[in-house]
Amino acid sequence: MDVRSTKNYMFWLFCQFELITCSYLMEPWEKVLFYSFNISLVGTLLYSAYACAAAHAGAALQLLGHCLGAQQGDPSAAAAAAVK
């Protein structure tokens, strides 16, 4: 039952989108054109976000690993030097 009310809610949300962007008033071929343009726009945005974010995330993780490794490395070296 929850699936049905979620489905109804999604349909209602889609109707609101149709009303706001006036695709409610368009003929079917105009709707196809409009939705395909929208979907391709959103898809391009998501892909570019994935591509940039993946590159930046990889670089950020590398930097973090370097910092932690350097931190762990230095105190143990200093402690070893102090003991000696």
Place this chain on the structure above:
Amino acid sequence: INHIVHNGGLYKRPFNEAFEETPMLVAVLTYVGYGVLTLFGYLRDFMRQWKIEKCQNATEREEQKDFVPLYQDFENFYNRNLYMRIRDSWNRPICSVPGAKVDMMERVSHDYNWTFTYTGRVIKDIINMGSYNYLGFAQNAGPCQEAAAKVLSQYGAGVCSTRQEMGNLEKHEELEKLVARFLGVESAMAYGMGFATNSMNIPALVGKGCLILSDELNHASLVLGARLSGATIRIFKHNNMQSLEKLLKDAIVHGQPRTRRPWKKILILVEGIYSMEGSIVRLPEVIALKKKYKSYLYLDEAHSIGALGPSGRGVVEYFGLNPEDVDIMMGTFTKSFGAAGGYIGGKKELIDYLRTNSHSAVYATSMSPPVVEQIITSVKCIMGEDGTTIGEARVQQLAENTRYFRRRLKEMGFIIYGNEDSPVVPLMLYMPAKIGAFGREMLKRNIGVVVVGFPATPIIESRARFCLSAAHTKEMLDTALKEINEVGDLLQLKYSRRRLVPLLDRPFDETTYEETED
């Protein structure tokens, strides 16, 4: 902004008028919607020009393609690309008397509103929230109809002449005396068409060398009459007395533009109820200004006669003022009296002058006798002279319906414009797709409403306009309110943020928080 004005004791009752501001998100989304439709409009125009799509609207002939283009302006672009998509909400043919319930012919369109075909079915008993039937006199049975039928069998339907030639029947004289008595003025004159009353009589009253101060949102008939007269026209902000006073001061101090001579006449044009906003004119202040600056007042009571005031005598009675303060009282018989035509009331010299000098009196055919009889019977009914209290009951029923309907709509959370006491209720829709959706959804639920968009309103402020009637019973209003609530939830129309803005024109004190509706 909610105003309760206590302006030097001019107002004997609170004046509650509110025009809630458009929420920013809604305005942005409305522009987005119009932007998308404009882009698709350009695409369709391109396809029509390159013959990819069949062109079904009016265009110039092949031989005239090199002339100055006729259909390139914004109005025509709007017409063929935006108006056509939602055209099925207008011009709906009705096939019964437009009372509280009406029958409508069903029509479908197979080519997206370019042509309509009738299915042959008649949709019965649609609750009529769109007709100007304020006192419920649009009836096909009852004393008005019987009297009109009798007069029709006596005089016939046509008069075949103008008022000045052979068209002045004794019925017209009777009507004019009755209207003068009803309004409390010395004399009145009736014309066959309300629009023509304004547009043909203002040129007879003012001319070149006179000044007309007209409200921003005046009706097309007043604007046309003002332009035809040749007088100088200056516009003041809607219902804004500071703007009007500034214009009056400038006019008196500076006089005519080049010669600095004093103006021959200054005429202030206002309406009783503005039909697109539902606002009532601030008549006590206008009259005070008129007396101070020695100008003349032309009051167009098209929607307010019969609909306001404890005994239905219009906005002058609503504010408790003297009818002799208004120089020219104009009104129409179309709205509250269930007939057609207009009248002008005022001093005897003024009306005698108009009888000889008005274009309408000289050239327009006189009113048809059954229509005159309908007006006479309905005015007598409102005044109570036919021996019953039907008229009084109807005026009170209309006031109750107005208060109830407006209160319930505000509680539901819609943005409603206008004064608390006006029977014209505009409900804001804003987005263009919602204009078409609202009209269609309400018709599916058997309620007929009038939706209004550009160019009758500013482009983002489209609305649905309800006209209440004394013929609506509480059950009908409850049904209508339930359906409006449903459609409002379905289309997300409940934009109101219910904020009470503090008053601007009196100092802050603790009574500011006691603004409750009674």
